[in-house]
Amino acid sequence: MGSIERASVACVVAGGGPAGMVLGLLLARSGVDVAVLEKYPDFLRDFRGDTVHASTLNLLDELGLGDRFAALPQQRERRLAMRFDDGAVFEDFSRLPGRHQHIALVPQWDFLNLLAEAAAASPHFHLAQNAEVNGLLRKNGQVRGVTYTDKDTGRTSELTAPLVVAADGRHSTVRDLLGLRPRSSATPHDCLYVRIPRLPGDPDGTFLRFSATGGLIMINRADYWQAALLIAKDTAGAARADDGAWTRRTIARLAPYTSERMAAIGAADIAVLQIRIDRLDRWWAPGVLLIGDAAHAMSPIAGVGVNLAVQDAVAAARILLPALRRGRVSAKDLARVQRRRQWPTVLTQAAQRAAQERFVAASIGGDGPAPAPLRLPLPLRVLRHWPGFPHLLGRAVGLGVRPERLTGSLEALRHG
Known part of the structure; x- marks a missing residue:
């Protein structure tokens, strides 16, 4: 299944990870013809991010997928411990607002298969696997679609669209084709x-x-x-x-x-x-939007990558839906998505860099003489004695900065 049986759609999404699949599902349910091109033949790859936080669980409830997700094999954690040589601090999710007072550890392929099956119920959704994007179609200085190769047959096809969304990860092909280079932080x-x-x-x-x-x-x-x-x-x-x-x-x-x-x-x-933290200065070009790791690669610290990418997809769907229905997506529309999602990304990456500097770098050991014990960083030593701190930390991780919602129901998205 490496090709799309049509020459044009309203939106092409490069990459079938969490951001790409959520965006495809939301647009298709809203009546927008969307094609998701995934370069691998399936979702079965080990050691991908699979920490699903309460912000994403709440979204699945809004989409009517909460019960189906709950039936997947998973481990639920209401409390996580960070243990140092002289003590521990805890992330406690038991007081999160809403239905979910936990995070879920679910193999990513199960999560993606669930999203794909739900999206396939819409006639507006088209998924091609083993379909690798290898070029951009341009007209009058604007991207107007992609070329991609069906890796099953070796055939290369064109797919035109008013909007291409790059959700193809930290090694984004679309980003490379645009000549964009993210600014990297030392890790x-x-x-x-x-x-x-x-x-x-x-x-x-x-x-x-x-x-x-x-x-x-x-x-x-x-x-x-x-x-x-x-x-x-x-x-x-x-x-x-x-x-x-x-x-x-x-x-x-x-x-x-x-x-x-x-x-x-x-x-x-x-x-x-290989751990990376990077971010594009601009997440868009005329006719193209980059989201998730294609726009901002995250460290695995706190397991936020999947959830931040999903929030990008929700914001993009909500903001761009009226323009996609008109068939014209302007630079102003694309810039609105970046403005909405940039500062949550900046703050989250700043927290990850602080964690790296304060205790991750000090915990890279070797076989030499045992060094002095690694103590809790001073702010954590002070704050861990405040009874509300574990819950505050759990909220910061479980919900993140600016969690995105569908304004109460999918109807709000359907009608823009």
């Missing part, structure tokens, strides 16, 4: 992902461990742990050397209950994520 670390069997007697829940000898995030997947080990920037090769010996030792030191299980882990079982 001191990358991340290694390892699956570790989970056994009776292991700790409950997901937690983050920050120590002077290493940083480790342990995500509870019911029958296994998804371990995310922090490493110094560009040192993945060394961390996987000798069949991953250093990685095994470090994880076993930070999570001693996994020691015996680590013996079965080799270099082939270790996936690498």
Whole structure:
């Protein structure tokens, strides 16, 4: 299924991740012909962001998909611990407003399949998988569609549209075709992902461990742990050397209950994520809008990436719907989307950079002599004694900055 059986639509979305699929679903339900082009044949890729926060769960309720989402295999967390060498702070979601006092950890492919199935119920939605965008159609200085290749057949086709939306991630092809370059912030670390069997007697829940000898995030997947080990920037090769010996030792030191299980882990079982924080100065060009990681790559800190991308999609759908119905999307329309979503992105990235500087950089360990214990940063040492702080922290993570809504019902979106 690598091609669209038509030559034009009202909107082409490059990328079938959370932002692209949510935007496609919202526009299709609003009567706008939309085509989503996804370069892979399916959504089944491991170690993609899969932390679904309350802001996104509330949106799914508005779309009538809450019960279907709740039926997916998932782990629900009402409280997360950040453990340092001298104590811990907690993110508590139990007082969030609305139906959802938790975050959900759901394999991203299940989430995307749910969105695709819901969108496919509309005759206005068209999804092509194994369809890779490789060019932009231009007319009078404005982008008017894309060229894409059906990777099943090798055939290249044109698809015209008044608007192209780039939701194709941090390595965005559309962004490269436009010649846009994001401004990057320094990141001191990358991340290694390892699956570790989970056994009776292991700790409950997901937690983050920050120590002077290493940083480790342990995500509870019911029958296994998804371990995310922090490493110094560009040192993945060394961390996987000798069949991953250093990685095994470090994880076993930070999570001693996994020691015996680590013996079965080799270099082939270790996936690498290169951490980036960047942002475009301008998220649009005539006829094109960039959203999600294509406009602003996020660090995995606090698991906000999926949810921020979804909020971009909701804002874009609501703001651009009248213009898409007219068949003319102006630069002013596109700039409105960026104005709406830019400052939540700026604030979130600023918080991520602060976390990197205050304790992430200090928790990239090695095999040398044990350094001094990594203490809670001073602001957290003070604030953790305030009873309301865990709930405030949970609200900041669970809802984020400026969560987007459909103004109470989908009817508001349908009628612009």
